[in-house]
Amino acid sequence: MLEKITNTFSDIFKAMSGKSKISEKNIEDAVEQIKIALLEADVNLRVVRRFVNSTIEEAKGEKVLRSVDPGQQFIKIVHDKLVALLGDEKKDLQLKGPDTLSIILFVGLQGAGKTTAAAKLANKLKKDGRRPCLAACDLVRPAAVEQLCVLGNRIDVPVYKEDTKDAVKVAKNAVSFAKKGGYNTLIVDTAGRLQIDDDMMAEIAAVKKALNPDEMILVADSMTGQSAVDVAKTFDEALGLTGVILTKFDSDARGGAAISLKSVTGKPILYIGTGEKIEDLEVFHPDRIASRILGMGDVVSLVEKAQETIDQQEAEKLAKKMASNEFTLQDMLDQLQRVKKMGSMESLMQMIPGLSSQMANQDIDTSELKAQEAIILSMTKKERANHLIIGPSRRKRIAKGSGTCVADVNRLLKQFEKTRLMMKKMSRNKGMQQQMMQQMGGNMSGFNGMF
Numbered sequence: 538m539l540e541k542i543t544n545t546f547s548d549i550f551k552a553m554s555g556k557s558k559i560s561e562k563n564i565e566d567a568v569e570q571i572k573i574a575l576l577e578a579d580v581n582l583r584v585v586r587r588f589v590n591s592t593i594e595e596a597k598g599e600k601v602l603r604s605v606d607p608g609q610q611f612i613k614i615v616h617d618k619l620v621a622l623l624g625d626e627k628k629d630l631q632l633k634g635p636d637t638l639s640i641i642l643f644v645g646l647q648g649a650g651k652t653t654a655a656a657k658l659a660n661k662l663k664k665d666g667r668r669p670c671l672a673a674c675d676l677v678r679p680a681a682v683e684q685l686c687v688l689g690n691r692i693d694v695p696v697y698k699e700d701t702k703d704a705v706k707v708a709k710n711a712v713s714f715a716k717k718g719g720y721n722t723l724i725v726d727t728a729g730r731l732q733i734d735d736d737m738m739a740e741i742a743a744v745k746k747a748l749n750p751d752e753m754i755l756v757a758d759s760m761t762g763q764s765a766v767d768v769a770k771t772f773d774e775a776l777g778l779t780g781v782i783l784t785k786f787d788s789d790a791r792g793g794a795a796i797s798l799k800s801v802t803g804k805p806i807l808y809i810g811t812g813e814k815i816e817d818l819e820v821f822h823p824d825r826i827a828s829r830i831l832g833m834g835d836v837v838s839l840v841e842k843a844q845e846t847i848d849q850q851e852a853e854k855l856a857k858k859m860a861s862n863e864f865t866l867q868d869m870l871d872q873l874q875r876v877k878k879m880g881s882m883e884s885l886m887q888m889i890p891g892l893s894s895q896m897a898n899q900d901i902d903t904s905e906l907k908a909q910e911a912i913i914l915s916m917t918k919k920e921r922a923n924h925l926i927i928g929p930s931r932r933k934r935i936a937k938g939s940g941t942c943v944a945d946v947n948r949l950l951k952q953f954e955k956t957r958l959m960m961k962k963m964s965r966n967k968g969m970q971q972q973m974m975q976q977m978g979g980n981m982s983g984f985n986g987m988f
């Protein structure tokens with residue numbers, strides 16, 4: 538995701554940061570490199586020009602040249618301008634209250650990811666407590682209806698379908714179906730062509746007229762760069778869009794579509810598709826994407842991802858245990874398993890650009906975690922509750938049972954002892970304890986350092 542543009546920006550900023558003094562020439566050189574980076578990323582030329590001119594203007598101002606840390610100031614200017622391009626703040630779907638039916642119409646070219654995104658969004662809305670259903674109005678592509686039904690089935694969201702070629706009829710009947718069934722959000726999947734053509738536009742216009750949707754969303758493939766932006770412009774002019782979902786962001790190394798879209802079309806990016814799985818749909822946060830592009834690391838996303846899996850209650854329970862020195866091997870096992878649930882370490886690390894390149898060379902060791910887990914799993918319940926009863930012969934058995942050696946078991950027990958000791962110390966200090974909880978819940982490196 539965004540590897541190429543991130544690497545380029547990292548290099549530019551490395552040269553700028555830490556300089557105690559920078560000249561106008563330094564700024565011009567850096568901006569020239571940024572210009573090339575943006576053009577290589579397939580950002581719209583007019584957008585690039587505007588970006589470059591306003592950056593130069595601001596960077597040459599007093600604030601940068603006279604500041605104590607001019608490199609940092611320069612990076613901040615570029616960051617803020619990039620955020621402004623991506624869309625100043627995140628935009629939510631505009632849906633009606635829970636008791637009235639809201640309608641979301643998906644449009645876009647064939648293969649852009651409409652059907653997949655429709656299911657992903659239904660799944661997300663369902664998790665958010667809405668009652669979604671889907672309508673299969675792609676009656677052009679063979680098996681398109683079946684594809685949506687399979688996805689709907691997987692997420693347990695009903696799909697309205699009819700054996701006909703009349704998309705308007707299906708759309709209208711889907712509304713009655715949704716109302717009758719007590720659903721409050723109808724997501725309508727439509728047919729796309731390989732290219733924009735009159736038939737497609739006419740059909741979508743008719744469906745739109747019949748539905749009067751709350752959201753008219755273009756699903757576009759981010760890998761197509763400027764073409765995605767052109768498609769958005771054409772659809773918006775012909776039909777009026779309310780927002781865009783950029784798919785295949787996971788495979789987009791350049792980011793050009795995301796960077797140009799808002800300023801060319803004025804339409805916000807609502808979500809990004811980040812993979813082929815149902816869960817791979819993320820709310821689009823302009824500031825986070827800007828940080829990611831600029832190689833500052835997407836720490837906020839990282840923390841959120843971790844927090845999804847450790848819920849607050851559990852954290853509090855753990856804090857209490859620490860305070861009373863009741864932290865056991867079983868608790869440690871729970872923590873290890875939670876780490877596993879968060880997804881592979883690599884995918885987490887990838888969210889921190891600087892770190893990910895380091896990690897690539899080092900080949901981080903998830904096998905260590907697995908070994909630790911296996912060791913604790915080989916212990917009895919009693920032993921997990923009280924590690925002091927684990928004598929030498931049991932250590933041997935545990936090593937055998939977990940496919941490790943006695944030294945591994947000893948090391949784990951030693952680390953566990955150390956952790957408990959640390960917790961005991963910390964529990965006397967409320968502030969420190971809170972800090973540690975945050976680390977455990979939200980930061981892998983902090984967590985790893987504990988064990």
Ligand SMILES: Nc1nc2c(ncn2[C@@H]2O[C@H](COP(=O)(O)OP(=O)(O)O)[C@@H](O)[C@H]2O)c(=O)[nH]1
Binds near residue numbers: 653654787
């Ligand atoms: N890697 C990746 N693949 C995606 C994403 N969204 C969709 N796809 C794939 O793109 C292809 C076309 O998707 P589909 O939903 O059928 O497109 P539609 O023709 O617009 O309905 C499928 O193979 C999807 O698995 C995404 O965010 N990331």
Ligand SMILES: [Mg+2]
Binds near residue numbers: 651675
């Ligand atoms: Mg489709």
